[in-house]
Amino acid sequence: MSDDTTATTTTExxxxxxxxxxxxxxxxxxxxxxxEVSGLSAWxxxxxxxxxxxxxxxxxxxxxxxxxxxxxxxxxxxSVMGLxxxxxxSITLDGSDLAKRSADARARAGIGWVPDDRGIYASxxxxxxLLLPPVVHADAWSLERVxxxxxxxxxxxxxxxxxxxxGEQQMLAxxxxxxxxxxxxxxxxxxxxxxxxxxxxxxxIIREIKGxxxxxLLVEQNVAFASTVADRHYLLAQGKVVEHLGNDxxxxxxxxxxxxxxx
Amino acid sequence: xxxxxxxxLQGLAAGGFYALSALGLAVIFGVxxxxxxxxxxxxxxxAVLSAVLLAELNVGFWxxxxxxxxxxxxxxxxxxxxxxxxxxxLDPLYNFLLTFGLTLVIVEAVKQRYGVSGLPYxxxxxxxxxVSVGSVNLSVYAIFACLFSVVVCVAVGLLLTKTRIGxxxxxxxxxxxxxxxxxxxxxxxxxxxxxxxxxxAGLAGVLAAPTRAITxxxxxxxxxxxxxxxxxxxxxxxxGAVVAGFLVGLVExxxxxxxxxxxxxxxxxxxxxxxxxRPSGLFGREEVA
Numbered sequence: 001m002s003d004d005t006t007a008t009t010t011t012e013x014x015x016x017x018x019x020x021x022x023x024x025x026x027x028x029x030x031x032x033x034x035x036e037v038s039g040l041s042a043w044x045x046x047x048x049x050x051x052x053x054x055x056x057x058x059x060x061x062x063x064x065x066x067x068x069x070x071x072x073x074x075x076x077x078x079s080v081m082g083l084x085x086x087x088x089x090s091i092t093l094d095g096s097d098l099a100k101r102s103a104d105a106r107a108r109a110g111i112g113w114v115p116d117d118r119g120i121y122a123s124x125x126x127x128x129x130l131l132l133p134p135v136v137h138a139d140a141w142s143l144e145r146v147x148x149x150x151x152x153x154x155x156x157x158x159x160x161x162x163x164x165x166x167g168e169q170q171m172l173a174x175x176x177x178x179x180x181x182x183x184x185x186x187x188x189x190x191x192x193x194x195x196x197x198x199x200x201x202x203x204x205i206i207r208e209i210k211g212x213x214x215x216x217l218l219v220e221q222n223v224a225f226a227s228t229v230a231d232r233h234y235l236l237a238q239g240k241v242v243e244h245l246g247n248d249x250x251x252x253x254x255x256x257x258x259x260x261x262x263x
Numbered sequence: 264x265x266x267x268x269x270x271x272l273q274g275l276a277a278g279g280f281y282a283l284s285a286l287g288l289a290v291i292f293g294v295x296x297x298x299x300x301x302x303x304x305x306x307x308x309x310a311v312l313s314a315v316l317l318a319e320l321n322v323g324f325w326x327x328x329x330x331x332x333x334x335x336x337x338x339x340x341x342x343x344x345x346x347x348x349x350x351x352x353l354d355p356l357y358n359f360l361l362t363f364g365l366t367l368v369i370v371e372a373v374k375q376r377y378g379v380s381g382l383p384y385x386x387x388x389x390x391x392x393x394v395s396v397g398s399v400n401l402s403v404y405a406i407f408a409c410l411f412s413v414v415v416c417v418a419v420g421l422l423l424t425k426t427r428i429g430x431x432x433x434x435x436x437x438x439x440x441x442x443x444x445x446x447x448x449x450x451x452x453x454x455x456x457x458x459x460x461x462x463x464a465g466l467a468g469v470l471a472a473p474t475r476a477i478t479x480x481x482x483x484x485x486x487x488x489x490x491x492x493x494x495x496x497x498x499x500x501x502x503g504a505v506v507a508g509f510l511v512g513l514v515e516x517x518x519x520x521x522x523x524x525x526x527x528x529x530x531x532x533x534x535x536x537x538x539x540x541r542p543s544g545l546f547g548r549e550e551v552a
Binding site: 081082083102103104105106107108113115119121122123124128131132133134136176180 | 430431433434436437438440441442443444445446447448449450548
């Protein structure tokens with residue numbers, strides 16, 4: 001089993017905060033792609049939940065999957081992670097095919113998963129939750145850096161992971177993959193059920209890691225939040241990509257999209 | 264009063280056998296999702312091996328306390344590698360049936376080789392007789408068995424809470440898929456954990472050997488009570504397995520002493536009561552449906 005990590009980007013100094021800057025009219029940027037999903041279909045038994053989905057994410061790019069509940073967003077993330085195996089089509093990371101790789105091998109290759117339930121272990125302390133995964137890349141955050149960036153995790157380091165508040169658990173779930181040094185983050189609805197001030201903080205974290213050249217694939221129903229952090233957006237409906245928009249178009253059509261999403 | 268203390272000690276000693284075995288059952292269930300029906304047979308093998316080592320190789324109790332768990336670890340590794348592994352992807356019922364079948368094979372094989380009459384085993388020298396504490400006479404071996412079980416349970420507890428291996432086992436027990444997605448090769452830990460769980464059952468068998476009739480069938484009642492222990496403690500809870508093990512040992516001993524007619528059912532009444540009040544057991548986590 002290879003432990004190869006991405007070699008595409010290793011920027012040391014943080015890039016300028018680009019979140020507010022307008023994006024080019026063409027949704028897809030020119031940079032080399034990190035994650036490439038093409039022609040992906042997925043099933044649960046007989047039920048087809050994804051049909052011929054093609055998306056990609058470049059290093060330092062934040063890409064969202066927007067869609068109603070049941071549109072197949074989480075299944076797409078789970079397929080990339082290797083947790084959902086009933087699929088057809090190809091998924092590559094830095095050009096290498098992931099089909100034969102187990103979930104743990106994918107994680108060691110640089111994919112970091114932040115599940116929609118945060119995935120915090122009740123039987124592990126906050127510190128153990130952070131230290132459980134192996135460090136997979138030289139750019140991984142040190143424990144000191146994690147604690148400096150998330151002081152609350154330092155304060156509560158000896159608490160059982162699930163004794164934290166929802167927002168703190170979300171911080172912990174993100175901090176965990178940063179300490180691991182994942183190069184591509186799969187974030188499943190990080191803003192769900194959290195107070196606006198915490199959602200804002202999560203936005204700051206996403207911009208910080210984006211500046212380090214980490215790619216982010218973000219599942220999000222909060223359109224307003226998505227437009228503050230993302231470069232591009234894929235709209236999913238009934239398991240298909242129905243639109244692919246740059247952030248400017250996305251913002252211009254926010255009202256229409258909200259109606260479309262039924263929100 | 265002195266009788267009550269004696270019953271308590273007997274109960275705690277028997278509880279130690281349950282606690283050690285249930286601990287093994289719990290780690291196996293936690294990491295593999297396998298309900299190992301052959302756990303009672305492995306406990307029996309532990310006792311039989313002690314008796315055979317003594318009779319045929321003149322290997323005594325103290326050496327058996329080390330050798331038998333090592334042999335049983337090897338047996339567990341073989342069992343996992345050759346059989347259990349192939350069914351892990353299927354419905355857990357398949358491995359339950361496999362281990363049920365293995366139980367029949369093990370029990371019949373022991374009967375073929377050693378008969379049904381029971382093997383002799385003496386309380387080891389130095390642990391025989393009784394000690395007087397005030398006006399109460401206590402069995403030295405029961406005190407030893409009880410303390411030894413507690414020490415092993417605490418050691419396993421420390422292993423699980425203070426080491427990286429323990430952290431991985433706890434994580435894999437709680438959420439195997441998520442643990443894989445965080446870069447841990449859970450499969451790597453499956454074989455040693457299974458072996459370890461079987462070794463604990465074997466160790467309980469060695470400890471029980473001087474106090475029980477060693478027969479091929481000694482595991483069949485044991486496994487039924489062990490399942491009650493696991494249900495009372497909470498399926499998958501390691502602390503629950505240990506606490507419930509000692510609790511069931513006590514209840515059983517008091518039942519035999521004070522209500523012999525009902526001795527067989529008191530444990531199951533206890534189980535029913537626990538399940539009524541806390542469906543997931545004393546230390547089980549509430550399942551989200």
